Amino acid sequence: MGAYFLRKLLQSLLLILGVLVLVFMMVRFTGDPVALMVSREATAEQREQIRVSLGLDQPVPVQFVRYLGGLLRGDLGQSLSLGLPNSLLIGQRIGATFELALASLLLSLAIAVPLGIMAGLRPGSGMDWLGRSVGLAGQTIHSVWLAMILILVFAVQLRWLPSFGRDSWQSLILPTLALSLGSIGQIVQLTRSTVLEVRRENFIRTAHAKGMSAQRVAFGHIAPNVAIPLLSVISVGFTYALGGSVYIEQVFAWPGLGSLLSNAIGDNDFPLVQSITIFIALFAISVNLITDLLYGVVDPRVRLGR
Amino acid sequence: MSTVTVTAPRELDIAPRKSRSEGGRIVRAFFRSPAAIVGLLVIALLVVCALFAEQIAPFGPTEGDFGSARLPPAWEQGGTWVHPLGTDRLGWDLLSRIIYGARVSLLVGFFGALLAGTLGVTLGVLAGYFGGWIDTIISSFVNLILSVPYLVLVVVIATIFGRSLLNVILIFGVTGSPVFVRLVRGEVLRLRALDYVEAARSLGAKPARIIRLHLLPNLIGPLITLATYEMSAMIFYESGLSFLGLSVPPEVPSWGNLLAIAQPLLRTFPWLAIFPGLAIALTALAMHLVGDRLRDVLDPRLRESE
Numbered sequence: 001m002g003a004y005f006l007r008k009l010l011q012s013l014l015l016i017l018g019v020l021v022l023v024f025m026m027v028r029f030t031g032d033p034v035a036l037m038v039s040r041e042a043t044a045e046q047r048e049q050i051r052v053s054l055g056l057d058q059p060v061p062v063q064f065v066r067y068l069g070g071l072l073r074g075d076l077g078q079s080l081s082l083g084l085p086n087s088l089l090i091g092q093r094i095g096a097t098f099e100l101a102l103a104s105l106l107l108s109l110a111i112a113v114p115l116g117i118m119a120g121l122r123p124g125s126g127m128d129w130l131g132r133s134v135g136l137a138g139q140t141i142h143s144v145w146l147a148m149i150l151i152l153v154f155a156v157q158l159r160w161l162p163s164f165g166r167d168s169w170q171s172l173i174l175p176t177l178a179l180s181l182g183s184i185g186q187i188v189q190l191t192r193s194t195v196l197e198v199r200r201e202n203f204i205r206t207a208h209a210k211g212m213s214a215q216r217v218a219f220g221h222i223a224p225n226v227a228i229p230l231l232s233v234i235s236v237g238f239t240y241a242l243g244g245s246v247y248i249e250q251v252f253a254w255p256g257l258g259s260l261l262s263n264a265i266g267d268n269d270f271p272l273v274q275s276i277t278i279f280i281a282l283f284a285i286s287v288n289l290i291t292d293l294l295y296g297v298v299d300p301r302v303r304l305g306r
Numbered sequence: 307m308s309t310v311t312v313t314a315p316r317e318l319d320i321a322p323r324k325s326r327s328e329g330g331r332i333v334r335a336f337f338r339s340p341a342a343i344v345g346l347l348v349i350a351l352l353v354v355c356a357l358f359a360e361q362i363a364p365f366g367p368t369e370g371d372f373g374s375a376r377l378p379p380a381w382e383q384g385g386t387w388v389h390p391l392g393t394d395r396l397g398w399d400l401l402s403r404i405i406y407g408a409r410v411s412l413l414v415g416f417f418g419a420l421l422a423g424t425l426g427v428t429l430g431v432l433a434g435y436f437g438g439w440i441d442t443i444i445s446s447f448v449n450l451i452l453s454v455p456y457l458v459l460v461v462v463i464a465t466i467f468g469r470s471l472l473n474v475i476l477i478f479g480v481t482g483s484p485v486f487v488r489l490v491r492g493e494v495l496r497l498r499a500l501d502y503v504e505a506a507r508s509l510g511a512k513p514a515r516i517i518r519l520h521l522l523p524n525l526i527g528p529l530i531t532l533a534t535y536e537m538s539a540m541i542f543y544e545s546g547l548s549f550l551g552l553s554v555p556p557e558v559p560s561w562g563n564l565l566a567i568a569q570p571l572l573r574t575f576p577w578l579a580i581f582p583g584l585a586i587a588l589t590a591l592a593m594h595l596v597g598d599r600l601r602d603v604l605d606p607r608l609r610e611s612e
């Protein structure tokens with residue numbers, strides 16, 4: 001158990017280091033960061049000044065170690081466009097994104113898991129058709145478009161719900177719906193194929209053969225075995241929500257990390273873009289790690305296997 | 307000395323009739339699905355639109371006059387069949403822009419998937435066949451890319467590398483390769499342990515020969531299927547990048563750019579958002595219909611339901 005945990009933890013740390021190196025190198029080696037940051041009219045002295053103030057006159061390894069040291073102290077650098085520490089900006093926005101992502105995750109699980117299970121238990125049935133259609137819809141209907149259609153129907157035509165901002169619980173509804181279709185589709189497909197796979201196992205055939213009712217097979221034998229692989233839907237749902245928030249927050253003017261990121265992109269604010277990415281990546285890796293550890297807890301095969 | 311003459315029982319029709327080619331069987335099986343035929347027709351229509359946009363589109367992509375600006379679709383009050391889907395606030399014809407927009411989407415989808423596939427197959431074969439430190443490096447790259455929410459990853463890279471069609475294709479090609487690597491690596495690991503590969507190796511076949519003659523042919527089916535799905539996913543993500551202003555320049559008509567233009571005008575000119583989104587959905591749907599059928603026909607093991 002301990003060895004499994006340690007291995008997973010170490011793997012995650014390596015991944016995090018990899019992400020940091022990747023982002024660091026991408027910013028450093030794709031042209032002069034200063035040229036990207038200052039206006040064209042800046043004098044050579046001004047450029048040199050920025051270069052020194054950012055520590056860019058140092059050798060690259062030194063820069064990387066400094067940057068790592070800063071990260072460990074919670075220093076994510078300064079935003080160019082807003083002139084504030086990135087950590088402060090992210091801190092202000094993280095709550096809203098977390099709220100949205102959590103709402104989307106809960107909604108996705110509540111709809112997709114039952115639907116996927118029912119679809120998987122009766123392939124070819126109406127439920128199965130519905131499940132497959134929802135899965136397909138998630139991969140064909142763009143969340144930006146869905147967001148706009150939702151605004152047109154529920155905010156413009158029916159006037160039931162607000163279409164922007166984060167003022168009341170009602171403002172959460174439309175962004176959550178728009179954000180969730182993709183993850184609902186993904187989770188339905190995952191659940192459905194997991195159920196189909198478990199149904200092919202020999203012990204299910206045995207259970208049927210010894211005359212057990214279909215219902216008891218479903219609840220007693222299939223459900224527990226489906227539950228384990230389904231842990232991964234949590235991280236799938238979260239990752240989807242975090243990614244999708246980049247568009248959705250922009251459409252709904254939701255004051256979270258996603259809209260901060262799209263604004264930073266518009267302003268060419270590289271340090272901020274970089275910090276938000278690193279932050280989201282760390283978050284996603286942590287959620288993955290937690291899921292992996294949970295696997296280890298509930299399923300001995302996982303921690304003993306390999 | 308007696309000679310034994312063996313005459314084949316003529317009338318007994320056990321032997322396979324005409325040795326029909328495997329390719330022919332697959333093509334015929336593919337066309338037995340009406341959904342797949344519809345999907346293929348839609349894709350063909352899109353390709354024609356992309357290739358002959360100049361001839362098909364009633365107007366140029368940036369051709370129009372303020373006199374005919376802000377027209378609704380033809381069937382609405384005040385619409386005209388000169389501009390069937392209406393015009394935007396500069397008087398640009400929406401239908402024409404959607405037809406031109408097929409170019410960006412198809413180019414990104416096709417070449418993105420091609421590059422991702424080529425890269426993915428190369429790396430996957432290297433990792434799966436040779437193992438060892440090569441596998442460690444390639445697998446780390448795969449895990450690294452897959453650990454970050456895909457959209458966030460693409461957004462950051464696009465921010466840093468600048469905004470052009472070529473860059474978008476390169477970005478999707480590189481970041482899309484890990485899914486191919488996973489598929490190929492797993493299959494190669496499975497296949498290389500099989501007896502016939504072992505036999506080839508013991509006969510002295512070189513790795514290049516084994517890979518080319520014994521491993522790759524088995525991968526063609528799953529690869530074509532995956533490439534179809536990936537093409538659809540890349541078209542999806544490209545419109546997302548366009549929407550955020552990270553793909554082709556804003557004046558180039560791409561479906562995502564059209565959505566971005568439509569967003570601030572959503573309440574007053576909803577059709578500007580509805581039709582480009584519909585184009586994305588229709589394209590993705592067509593590719594999924596074709597992909598599903600290809601999966602069923604090419605790779606029976608992946609077949610979903612019984």
